[in-house]
Amino acid sequence: MKKLVCILLTLCMLMSAVSVLAFEQVLDENGSPKYTSSANYTNSGDINDTNTEYEFKSPSGYYYTVIPVDTVTVDGEKQYLFISNNYYGKFPDGTVALTGSATKEEREKFIFDPEITTSYAYWLNNGFFDGSKKAVAVNSNGGVALDSEIASYIRTHDWYVNGYNGKSTDNTYIDKKYNFDYTVNCKVAVLSIDDIVKYAQYMKKTLKSAGSENTVNADTYACILRTFGALDGAGASSLIKRQNPASGNAANSGSSLCGIRPIFYVSEDYFKNVKLDLTTAGSEVKKIISELNPSVYNDDELLALKGIYTLTEDGSSESLSTDDWYNTAGATIANGTINLPGVGGRFLARNLPGNVKGGIINIETKVIGNTAGSSLNIGFLDPSSNSPSFRYPLYFFDGNFLGYYAEAKTGTGTKYKRLDNNDNDLWYTHFASPRTLRLTVNLDTGNCYVSVSGEKAGANTTANIRYSLGTTVVPYVDSAKTFSRIVFYNSSSIATTLDDIKITYDPNGNAIKSVKKTGDKEIKITVEDYVDLKDVTKDSICLTANSVSAISKDENTITATLTNKLTDGNTCCVIVNDMKRNDVGSANYTIIGNSKVFTVKTPTETVIGAPVISGNLTSGSTVSAASAVTKGTLTDVKPVQFAIAAYNGDRLIGAKIVSVADVNTAAELKAEITLSENATEVRAFIWDANNYPICSAVSKNK
Missing domain, CATH: 2.60.40.10 (Immunoglobulins)
Structure with missing residues (x-):
């Protein structure tokens, strides 16, 4: 009895470790075996090494591309298609090249059907899968089994194989059932030509040797495809289909070029349980992880997954890092602050981790000097330019005045229409030291707003103005441009002192979805679902030529009671500060740049x-x-x-x-x-x- 139990347990373990194998003929609408031909594939440039948005490197050192178009959900579980970007080596039982005189048994090794126990398909789902039989290295490249870290997350899938020739007659070397399309249910497969056509725009061309960082890109390292080649041919040696990593092309070839580039479906639990290096993960991979919100990442990492990052400089180091700062102005650190000398045409620029286009940038800094003649301009530098002269949304002048440049214009005389319908420049007068300056720029619309030490706009011309431009007038920043640096520029001869610089970039844009007038003195603000409104008060909301006297909130709306009546037809801008994200735990991050331009309209009932x-x-x-x-x-x-x-x-x-x-x-x-x-x-x-x-x-x- 004990012996029988042991046998049963052994069988159960084997069944759990090995994929379920099942060949099934594909039938057409008439119930007859279906045949779909596959052509060769010539890479027109879709498969290239710049396709990195969907690629990542696993902690175990293997490279994968996630294919977004074929994600499936099985029993409530999301499963993602992974294409390996590694060359594993050769099928160990297929290292001897086939010739035209090869027997049926020898050729069966290269049919993608795991029910053929001598085939590479069987090996992929058994010895290769469980590590008991490694691939054979080629010139010291590959020679390993499947990435063991990912194996337990791989799910079975019905893999489609195009038939050999669609004929109902017997073949010399191939069983007749393979003449027609079929599926096999297993875990590990290789690409087909149809896969390549479908996924080319996401695929990497050049592969790395599995288990190392060596690049393999010659025909010697071509990888077998599950699409049939001329396997029943007589007197020929180009009997299999393969893809060349040097060109990306697919064609018939000799079986000696039978390298392995596996593909498989992986459970969403992989992204939930395995922590990836986010610095090497592609942008689309980060989005996938962000949507799953896995607990293996801390709050700051979850922000990074959403593309949000914060850069700081508090003057605590001895000098400005040359990796972080582009310092043509010769700015220095002394007594814990940053000294920005007045050097004509030179500037201090903080390098961003990558080029940005769209989204919202928030810049905060303490400005300490108020000596007459000192100045500060804050702007943006695009990657193609060494001069940010026409990219400044904001400047100080003489240590007392705060104003704006319009895009592509300079000088103190620039005029444009503000939301409160004044044709004057925006100024902050009587700038006393020190003050905390906050500039927010919406790169989607080009609009900006500014605050100085949190002061609100007043009724007279000397007050701080913090409202953005409307959508019908010239934007401060050209939203079509890409930017790579935040620039601090002192155009005067007097030094300006900065401290506690904080730059936050959020690619997600505004969290405000809509603003509507719901009464003579009332507006309703609707925000995105990821917003937490618990810290928002009436003082968090600024409105053109108006103020908020009271608010009420529910899950994603704010109803604000205003001091002044709203006039139909006026264009207004509302700004909401102090909103948090509800999907990043306790991360110390306030959603920034939440401004919305809207036209006042009296609501009407049906x-x-x-x-x-x-x-x-x-x-x-x-x-x-x-x-x-x-x-x-x-x-x-x-x-x-x-x-x-x-x-x-x-x-x-x-x-x-x-x-x-x-x-x-x-x-x-x-x-x-x-x-x-x-x-x-x-x-x-x-x-x-x-x-x-x-x-x-x-x-x-x-």
């Missing part, structure tokens, strides 16, 4: 017209009633009841009630009845959800 009754009031006639619906701008759900009733004198002879869940979604209201006898009158009624009448009509038999 109007229901009086019912119009039509039809004869004689027995057997159909009488209908219809009310036109004029949609308003308010979207609150408004259920109504629409009824039609027929009377003969005081006696009710027929009625129909139609319930409408939301009149805002209806083009019209309509009901009808067929009379069982002559009627003296027909009435139509409309009630709201509280049974209050809205309108009615009557039609009498004359």
